[in-house]
Amino acid sequence: MMGDKDYKQVINGALDALAKESTPQITNPSNKNEVFLHEITRCMRRSYFDRFDSLEPEGKNFDVVLGGLIRKLPYGAKLGEFAIDEIKLKGQADMITEDIVIIFKTIKESPENPSASDILYLNGCMWIFNKTEGVIVYMTGDGKETSFALTREKRMFEEVIRRVRVFSNLIADKKTPILEPSSECSHCQYYERCYIKKHEEKQLSISELFGSKKK
Template sequence: MLGDRNLRGMIEKALDRLNDDLNIKVDKKNPDRIHALEAALCTRFSYYERKDPLSEDNASKVSILLSHGIRNALSNIKGEYKVDSLTLDVNADMVIGDEFVVRFEIVPELPAMPHPRHLLYLNACLFALGKDEGILIYMTADGRTTEYSVTKNNRMFEEIVRRARVLSTLLKDGKVPIVEPSDLCLKCKYYSRCYSREKAKETTDMLQEIFGKLSPK
């Protein structure tokens, strides 16, 4: 506290305002308009973000702020692709030479191969912006980078449209999507809504009983 002011509370409110300003805008009231990021992520996560969202912790807010802050400094090109009554929105970080769509991903460690959700999203950008080639760039906080080239792919685009349709339908019907187990679940803020995580009592007697049953007579 400094005087009558709660500095921590003031800082948290400032972070919230910055995240709101920089965050990719999603029309949460329109289930016929799905952002490609929503379709590329876990469907259950995207559903909860629209229907019953939880706030981010401070560490997540700072991470999102850094990521979106970098994007905001770039071109941040918007596009959309209409499929019947469904509209798929995208935001590309930049287009180089009116030919290559570029997408940056800020990560703690450089991956050995690109993540499927990042490929799906960048491919959706290619279709929405009418381009054939994309560049996916992973970047760490200390400036290390690795790049992957992405070529427009019909099957990948069909997959993200299918996922967008599923999310759209479930939002209209008010039905929670099925669980999509992945490594991302471990750090997801909705983990407890999907999985029971009571910790078993680790007792010597219990271990002895288990291994005793396994031991040959």
């Protein structure tokens, strides 16, 4: 706090505005025929809660902020879609240049391999934008960069299509998806909905506490 201004609040507001402007918005959560790629390449239970009973995550998602800035560049990607029967699968890469789809991720440490969800997302983007090559770029806070190049794969996209149909049916039936445990669970804002049961208090007498029995 400096003077009468809360600079942290101002900064958070600016980041939230940028994220909102650059992130595809779900205008009708109950629309089962509009599914976004990020919803089904991560935990679908989390995506379902985001639609119908959302909570704000504790930290800022700097992937969203970084992606939003990149998409404003000349090579920034627009929102694309892929028809799956009556369902429109919508997705957005960060950049498309020289027919290569690129997504950027911020991370604490350089990974040895890309995450499964990032591979699914990039592969989905390649099908949505009809490209055959893609790159995932991981960037750390100290400026290190690690890249992974991938080619479009059909069977992987068939798994995405299967998940799209499952998620669409769950939206239509208003049914919460099953648990999909992963390393992301521990910092998910919905962790307690999935793993922590309500604690039921039971009053104990002094005699019960020390193992004494009433005569």
